[in-house]
Amino acid sequence: MSISGLLWQLFAIVLALALAPILTGWVNQCRAWMQNRSAPPLLQPYYMLHKLFLKDVVLAHGASSLFRFAPFVVFGCMLLACAIIPTLSTDLPLAPTADTIALVGVFGLARIFISLAAMDVGTSFGSLGGRREMLVGFLAEPALLMVIFTTAMISQSTSVATIVETLAHREFVIYPSLAFAGIAFTFVSFAENARVPIDNPATHLELTMIHEAMILEYSGRHLALIEWAASLKLYAYSCLGLALFFPWGIAQGDSFLGLLLAIPVLVVKLAIGGVLLAFIETINAKVRIFRAPEFLGTAFLLAVLGLLVRLLLETRI
Amino acid sequence: MNAVIPFSTQLINLFASVILLLAFAMLAQRRVLTLINLFALQGLTLCLSTLVVAVTTGQTHLYWSAGLTLVLKALLLPWILHRLVRRLEVKWDVESLIKVPTTMLVGIALVIVAFNVALPISQLSSTVSRGTLGIALATVMLAFLMMITRSKAIPQVVGFLAMENGLFLAATSATYGMPMVVELGIALDVLVGAIILGVFFFQIREQFDSLDIRHLEKLKER
Numbered sequence: 001m002s003i004s005g006l007l008w009q010l011f012a013i014v015l016a017l018a019l020a021p022i023l024t025g026w027v028n029q030c031r032a033w034m035q036n037r038s039a040p041p042l043l044q045p046y047y048m049l050h051k052l053f054l055k056d057v058v059l060a061h062g063a064s065s066l067f068r069f070a071p072f073v074v075f076g077c078m079l080l081a082c083a084i085i086p087t088l089s090t091d092l093p094l095a096p097t098a099d100t101i102a103l104v105g106v107f108g109l110a111r112i113f114i115s116l117a118a119m120d121v122g123t124s125f126g127s128l129g130g131r132r133e134m135l136v137g138f139l140a141e142p143a144l145l146m147v148i149f150t151t152a153m154i155s156q157s158t159s160v161a162t163i164v165e166t167l168a169h170r171e172f173v174i175y176p177s178l179a180f181a182g183i184a185f186t187f188v189s190f191a192e193n194a195r196v197p198i199d200n201p202a203t204h205l206e207l208t209m210i211h212e213a214m215i216l217e218y219s220g221r222h223l224a225l226i227e228w229a230a231s232l233k234l235y236a237y238s239c240l241g242l243a244l245f246f247p248w249g250i251a252q253g254d255s256f257l258g259l260l261l262a263i264p265v266l267v268v269k270l271a272i273g274g275v276l277l278a279f280i281e282t283i284n285a286k287v288r289i290f291r292a293p294e295f296l297g298t299a300f301l302l303a304v305l306g307l308l309v310r311l312l313l314e315t316r317i
Numbered sequence: 318m319n320a321v322i323p324f325s326t327q328l329i330n331l332f333a334s335v336i337l338l339l340a341f342a343m344l345a346q347r348r349v350l351t352l353i354n355l356f357a358l359q360g361l362t363l364c365l366s367t368l369v370v371a372v373t374t375g376q377t378h379l380y381w382s383a384g385l386t387l388v389l390k391a392l393l394l395p396w397i398l399h400r401l402v403r404r405l406e407v408k409w410d411v412e413s414l415i416k417v418p419t420t421m422l423v424g425i426a427l428v429i430v431a432f433n434v435a436l437p438i439s440q441l442s443s444t445v446s447r448g449t450l451g452i453a454l455a456t457v458m459l460a461f462l463m464m465i466t467r468s469k470a471i472p473q474v475v476g477f478l479a480m481e482n483g484l485f486l487a488a489t490s491a492t493y494g495m496p497m498v499v500e501l502g503i504a505l506d507v508l509v510g511a512i513i514l515g516v517f518f519f520q521i522r523e524q525f526d527s528l529d530i531r532h533l534e535k536l537k538e539r
Contacts, residue, residue: 174327176334183338297418298345301425305341312432313330313448 008259009083009092015263016082020235021045021228023270030278045231052224060121060217070117071218071225077110078232085239088262089251090161099158100148103240104141107192110229111137118214125206129213132289136198136210139296140191143184146303150181151244153310160243168247176313180306182245186280187299189237191292194230196281198292208286238273242266325373326448329490332366333449336486337428340459343479344424345417349407349471353398356475360390363482366449367489378497379489386485389504394478394511401515402471407528415466424459431455442491449490456483470521470528474514481507 025042032039041047059068083094084103098106115130152158154175155166191198194211204212215226243250249265251258287295322330339359346352364386371379415423435451442450460480464473481503488495495503518528525532 173322174324174331176331179331179334180338294418298421301341301421302338304425305337305428308428308432309334309337309452312436312451313334 004256005091005093008089009094012088012092013079013083016079016087016232016235016239017228019267019270020082020231021049023235023238023274024231026271026274027234027278027281030275031281034278034282045227049224049228052219052227053221055220057220057222060123062120062122063217064120066113067117067120067217068222070113070120071222071229073113074110075225075229075232077106077113078229078236081106081236082232082239084160085236086161086164086243086250087239087266088259090164091252095161096159100152100160100163101145101158103160104144104148107233108137108141110233114214114226118217121217123217125213125216129210129216132210133214135289136191136292136296139293140188140299143296143300143303144188144192146300146307147181147185147188147244150177150303150306150310153307154178160240164243164247164250165252167244168250169252175310177306177310178245180302180309182241184299184303184306185241185244187295187302189241190280191296191299193234193237195277197284197287197295200286208289210289235270238270238277239266242269242273325369328369329366329373330448332362332369333452333486333490335362336366336456336482337452337459340456340479340483341421341424343475344420344459344463347417349402349469350399352472352475353395353402356398356479357391357395359479359482360386360395363486364391366486370489370493374493376493379493381497382485382489382500385500385504389508390478390482393508397511397515398471398475401518405471405518405522405528407469407471414468420462420466424462427458427462428455431458439491447490450487453483453487453490456480456486459483468529468531470514470518474511477514478507478511 022042022045025040025045028044029039029042081103084098084106086092086095111133115133118126118130118133120126148158151163151167154177155163157163157166190196194201199210199212200208201211203209204216206213211230215223218226246269249262249269251262336359339355339362343352343355343359346355364383367379367383367386370376371383431454432451435454439447439450457480460476460483463476463479467473467476485503521533522528
C-alpha cells in the first residue's frame with residue numbers, strides 16, 4: 001500500500017460524496033424533461049442539503065438515542081460501500097477489505113438501522129414504512145446475492161476488484177449469463193433505491209410510500225444525512241452495476257494516467273446510466289406493494305437462470 | 318478456467334440465452350399484445366441465431382431456414398395474430414390458471430430438468446452449437462407450460478407457436494437443421510394451424526361469448 005494509493009482512495013471517497021447528489025439531480029432532471037415538466041437545476045440536491053444542514057433538529061418526544069444515531073450509521077455504511085466498490089481503480093487500499101457478500105451485508109446493516117429508527121418514534125407511518133422496507137429488502141437481498149454469485153462464478157472470486165479485473169482486462173468473451181444477471185441486477189437496484197416500479201421518491205402519498213414514510217420524523221441535519229445517504233446508495237448501486245457489467249475503463253493498478261482517465265469515463269457512464277434510469281422510470285407505472293414480491297421474485301429467478309446458463313453453456317465438462 | 322470458446326459459438330449461445338429469456342418473459346406476460354410482440358422478437362432472435370450457425374458452418378440450406386423463420390415467425394404470424402386480436406377485440410385478456418410467480422417457479426424447475434436431460438445428449442453431438450440444446454429443450458417445455466397454465470385461447474396458440482420455435486432451435490443446435498422438405502412442411506403446418514385456430518376463435522366466441530376455453534369442458538348443450 002503506497003501513499004499515492006491512499007491518496008487516490010481518499011479522492012475516490014470525496015468524488016463519491018461530491019458526485020452522488022449530482023447523480024440524483026441528473027436523474028431528476030432527465031425525468032422531468034422526459035415527462036415534459038420544467039426541470040429543477042442540476043445542483044438542486046446540494047441546495048437541499050445546504051438548507052437542511054442549516055436548520056435545527058426537531059426531535060419527537062419518544063425518540064431514543066437510536067433515532068439520533070441511525071442517520072450517522074446509515075451515512076457511514078453507504079460511504080463505506082462507495083469506498084469498497086472499485087469506481088476508479090481495482091487496486092485501491094480499501095478494495096480487499098470486503099468482498100461482495102460483505103458489501104450486501106453493509107447495505108443490510110443500513111437498512112436495519114433506518115427501519116429501526118423509523119419504528120422507534122412509534123408513529124404508524126414510520127412502522128408501516130419500516131415493515132415495507134424490510135419486505136422489499138428480504139426479497140431483494142437473495143436476488144442480489146444470486147447476481148453476485150453468477151459474476152463470482154465467472155471470475156472464481158467474490159471480491160469486486162477481482163471480478164472487474166477478470167471481466168475488463170482479459171480477452172473479451174461474451175457471457176450470456178451476465179445478460180440474465182444484468183437484468184436481475186437492474187430489477188434489484190430499482191427496488192433497493194426506492195425507484196418507480198416499487199416506490200416513488202417524488203410523492204408523499206401515504207398509501208404507497210416506503211422510503212419517505214420511514215424518514216417522515218427526521219429533520220435538520222439528520223434528514224440531510226439520510227438524503228445524502230440515499231444519493232450515495234444510488235451512486236453505489238450504479239457503480240456496482242457498472243463495475244460488474246460494464247467494467248471497461250476502470251484502471252488497473254494505480255498509475256496516475258490510468259486513474260486520471262478513469263474519472264471522465266466514470267462520469268460519462270454514470271450520466272448514460274442516469275438517462276436510462278430516468279427513461280425506465282418514465283415508461284413504467286408504480287406497481288402495487290403486493291406486486292413487489294412478484295417483481296423481485298422475477299429478479300431472483302432471472303439471477304438463478306443466469307447461474308444455470310453459466311453452468312450449461314460456459315463451462316466445458 | 319475458460320477454455321477458449323470460438324466467437325461464433327459465443328454469439329450462438331448469447332442468442333439462445335435471449336430466446337430463453339424471451340420464453341420466460343412470455344410466461345410472465347399478462348397482456349396479449351405484448352405477448353405477441355415478444356413472440357415476434359423470439360422469432361427474430363431465432364432467425365439471427367440460425368444465420369450465425371449458417372455463416373459459421375457454410376450450410377446453404379440454413380440460410381433458407383433463417384429466411385423462412387424471419388418471414389414466417391417474425392413477420393407473418395405476429396401480423397395474423399395482431400389482426401385476430403384487433404378483430405376479436407381482446408386486448409386485456411390474459412388470465413392464467415396458476416399465479417404468475419408460481420408459474421415462474423415451475424418454469425425454473427423445468428429449466429433445470431431440461432438442462433440435465435440435454436447435457437448427455439449434447440455431448441454426443443459435434444456441432445458448434447451443441448450447448449444450446451438444453452436451452453432449446455427448456456424453451457419447448459416453457460411453451461408447453463404456457464399452453465397449460467393459460468385459460469384463454471390466444472395465449473395458448475402463442476404458446477403452441479413458441480413451442481415450434483424451441484423445436485426449431487433444437488434441430489439447428491443438434492443437427493444443423495432438419496431436411497428442407499421437413500422444414501417447409503412444418504412451416505406450412507404452423508401457418509395453416511394458426512389460420513385454422515384463428516377461424517376456431519371466432520367459432521368459440523360465437524358459441525360462448527368468450528374466448529375462455531374452460532367453457533369447452535362442458536359437454537352438454539345448453
